[in-house]
Amino acid sequence: MASVAASVEAIVQAAGPHVPVLLARVEERLVELAGGHGPVLAEHAGATIAAGGKRLRPLLVLLAAGPPGAEAPAIVPAAAAVELVHSATLVHDDVLDSASLRRGLPTVWATGGRALAVATGDLLFSRAFSELAATGSVASVRALSRASSALAEGELLQRQDAWNAAVAVDRYLYRCELKTARLFEASCELGALAAGRQNGTVARLGAFGRGVGLAFQLLDDVLDVSGSASNTGKHRGTDLLDGTVTLPLILARERDAELAGMDLRREIVTPEQAEALCERIEATGALVDAQARALAIVAEAKVQLNGLALEGGQRTALELVADSVVDRQS
Amino acid sequence: MASVAASVEAIVQAAGPHVPVLLARVEERLVELAGGHGPVLAEHAGATIAAGGKRLRPLLVLLAAGPPGAEAPAIVPAAAAVELVHSATLVHDDVLDSASLRRGLPTVWATGGRALAVATGDLLFSRAFSELAATGSVASVRALSRASSALAEGELLQRQDAWNAAVAVDRYLYRCELKTARLFEASCELGALAAGRQNGTVARLGAFGRGVGLAFQLLDDVLDVSGSASNTGKHRGTDLLDGTVTLPLILARERDAELAGMDLRREIVTPEQAEALCERIEATGALVDAQARALAIVAEAKVQLNGLALEGGQRTALELVADSVVDRQS
Numbered sequence: 001m002a003s004v005a006a007s008v009e010a011i012v013q014a015a016g017p018h019v020p021v022l023l024a025r026v027e028e029r030l031v032e033l034a035g036g037h038g039p040v041l042a043e044h045a046g047a048t049i050a051a052g053g054k055r056l057r058p059l060l061v062l063l064a065a066g067p068p069g070a071e072a073p074a075i076v077p078a079a080a081a082v083e084l085v086h087s088a089t090l091v092h093d094d095v096l097d098s099a100s101l102r103r104g105l106p107t108v109w110a111t112g113g114r115a116l117a118v119a120t121g122d123l124l125f126s127r128a129f130s131e132l133a134a135t136g137s138v139a140s141v142r143a144l145s146r147a148s149s150a151l152a153e154g155e156l157l158q159r160q161d162a163w164n165a166a167v168a169v170d171r172y173l174y175r176c177e178l179k180t181a182r183l184f185e186a187s188c189e190l191g192a193l194a195a196g197r198q199n200g201t202v203a204r205l206g207a208f209g210r211g212v213g214l215a216f217q218l219l220d221d222v223l224d225v226s227g228s229a230s231n232t233g234k235h236r237g238t239d240l241l242d243g244t245v246t247l248p249l250i251l252a253r254e255r256d257a258e259l260a261g262m263d264l265r266r267e268i269v270t271p272e273q274a275e276a277l278c279e280r281i282e283a284t285g286a287l288v289d290a291q292a293r294a295l296a297i298v299a300e301a302k303v304q305l306n307g308l309a310l311e312g313g314q315r316t317a318l319e320l321v322a323d324s325v326v327d328r329q330s
Numbered sequence: 331m332a333s334v335a336a337s338v339e340a341i342v343q344a345a346g347p348h349v350p351v352l353l354a355r356v357e358e359r360l361v362e363l364a365g366g367h368g369p370v371l372a373e374h375a376g377a378t379i380a381a382g383g384k385r386l387r388p389l390l391v392l393l394a395a396g397p398p399g400a401e402a403p404a405i406v407p408a409a410a411a412v413e414l415v416h417s418a419t420l421v422h423d424d425v426l427d428s429a430s431l432r433r434g435l436p437t438v439w440a441t442g443g444r445a446l447a448v449a450t451g452d453l454l455f456s457r458a459f460s461e462l463a464a465t466g467s468v469a470s471v472r473a474l475s476r477a478s479s480a481l482a483e484g485e486l487l488q489r490q491d492a493w494n495a496a497v498a499v500d501r502y503l504y505r506c507e508l509k510t511a512r513l514f515e516a517s518c519e520l521g522a523l524a525a526g527r528q529n530g531t532v533a534r535l536g537a538f539g540r541g542v543g544l545a546f547q548l549l550d551d552v553l554d555v556s557g558s559a560s561n562t563g564k565h566r567g568t569d570l571l572d573g574t575v576t577l578p579l580i581l582a583r584e585r586d587a588e589l590a591g592m593d594l595r596r597e598i599v600t601p602e603q604a605e606a607l608c609e610r611i612e613a614t615g616a617l618v619d620a621q622a623r624a625l626a627i628v629a630e631a632k633v634q635l636n637g638l639a640l641e642g643g644q645r646t647a648l649e650l651v652a653d654s655v656v657d658r659q660s
Contacts, residue, residue, distance in 0.1 A: 119482045120482075130479060138468060138471075148455075152449045153453065
């Protein structure tokens with residue numbers, strides 16, 4: 001994510017030089033964890049990890065832990081574990097979507113087939129729990145497994161609601177919570193737990209993470225309608241072509257009666273039709289409103305940090321991440 | 331499994347009346363755990379659980395725990411967790427195999443499709459770790475996640491070696507270890523851990539479970555070649571049609587040069603051809619030898635129990651389970 005990358009300097013400036021050091025150790029650990037289960041899995045799990053991504057969840061683990069957490073032995077394993085669960089979900093999603101490319105690289109599904117992709121995802125899941133259990137924190141394992149259950153439920157909800165343009169805003173938000181916000185929440189909880197923080201602080205940092213995750217998903221959905229392919233790496237309206245009904249479309253339907261009467265599955269079949277629908281959604285002002293909603297959620301999330309005893313620039317760093325999530329073009 | 335069911339009385343006689351009581355509580359807990367994540371998942375996860383199975387892994391958890399374990403609050407969650415991981419694997423296997431039926435009932439893949447089946451499996455995995463983490467035993471979570479990683483690796487190994495009749499016995503045994511034995515090992519470890527046993531005892535009971543699991547898989551593979559559809563619920567030679575090369579075929583190829591020269595993928599396509607190949611394998615004496623190997627593994631597994639301080643009829647009950655695994659027709 002270009003904008004998060006651009007703000008990494010500012011985040012490090014605020015949080016301290018231990019953050020890039022730990023992030024590098026997380027990368028090393030991810031490579032180790034992807035290996036060690038036979039050459040085939042090592043190749044595909046390794047490729048999945050190496051394909052990278054924003055590493056936003058590990059970053060949240062480190063920032064929620066704060067400077068004292070940097071010393072905690074559980075911090076790197078916790079950061080690696082959340083990224084493994086995230087990666088596992090992506091590999092399985094690609095099976096469900098029969099997706100050939102992710103982040104511009106061939107998916108495990110494309111290179112190795114369905115069986116390999118399902119097994120690779122299962123392995124990444126298992127390794128995540130193994131890594132986290134090794135830290136000795138039962139509370140962390142529980143937090144991660146709650147998030148991982150939510151991910152599975154969210155993925156299903158999305159498929160269940162596919163092509164149903166009449167889905168309500170609340171149900172859409174609940175889906176975002178399951179699909180995205182809960183793992184962000186767990187990331188902050190895991191960081192706080194690794195740093196040995198009190199229950200109240202763990203819960204508040206978790207609530208912060210949940211808001212950031214929710215806003216992140218909302219903005220992803222806005223970008224799918226507004227973003228240009230050169231920024232996001234995919235064409236506008238891919239969600240629409242997949243039948244995934246997101247907030248921009250839900251809001252636009254309330255404002256444009258003809259659009260509300262449209263049958264997505266029949267009328268939005270080509271990339272050109274999706275592009276045209278994106279413009280039509282944008283014309284209703286739905287994108288601006290959806291983005292405003294994401295900004296409001298971030299503002300609310302930041303309130304969770306009030307009154308917490310956070311070290312040095314920790315709060316600033318967390319707020320910068322929250323802002324970067326809604327202030328991005330890809 | 332008819333024969334295990336038939337010997338349940340003898341097992342209860344030896345182990346004590348707490349076993350059926352706890353098994354009933356495990357069933358209740360499995361139903362609870364399958365629910366609670368939205369109606370769609372509840373339906374399919376619930377159907378998977380309700381479809382039943384031998385519950386051999388939960389039984390091993392209970393028996394390894396012994397009578398004192400019956401009081402331990404971790405025992406039922408541990409037994410439920412191993413069954414959830416087992417069920418998750420079955421649901422994902424059915425996706426990989428595009429299997430319509432399991433235990434005579436439609437699979438999740440068949441009734442709900444690929445997406446639902448992948449998500450259902452993911453949920454069952456997540457719930458297993460969540461349930462186990464709630465017991466507070468980090469050692470248990472580690473044991474289960476090791477087994478779950480092994481399952482993914484074993485599943486892949488099987489697909490990687492598909493149609494390769496020249497696979498070596500050692501590699502076949504390693505695959506069985508990953509696919510089956512490790513979860514049996516974890517089941518015994520979890521039971522022993524729940525009962526608060528010492529590390530040495532946990533390891534020995536784990537090694538016992540591993541042997542029982544290995545023998546179980548060997549016998550499954552023998553039954554695929556020898557068993558009649560009326561006992562096993564499937565036609566002879568389904569593994570052969572799937573390209574899964576198992577011990578009977580490996581041994582038979584060493585004894586029958588013409589069979590060794592056969593190209594499975596081209597020559598064994600119809601159920602009738604598979605049936606004929608089964609008879610040919612049987613004629614080499616390979617089935618008798620494979621079964622003898624399973625019996626030897628069970629005998630070796632039982633040696634692990636020597637010198638352990640096991641309560642009452644606990645040892646007898648464990649030995650009965652070990653015997654039932656190799657003395658069955660389905």
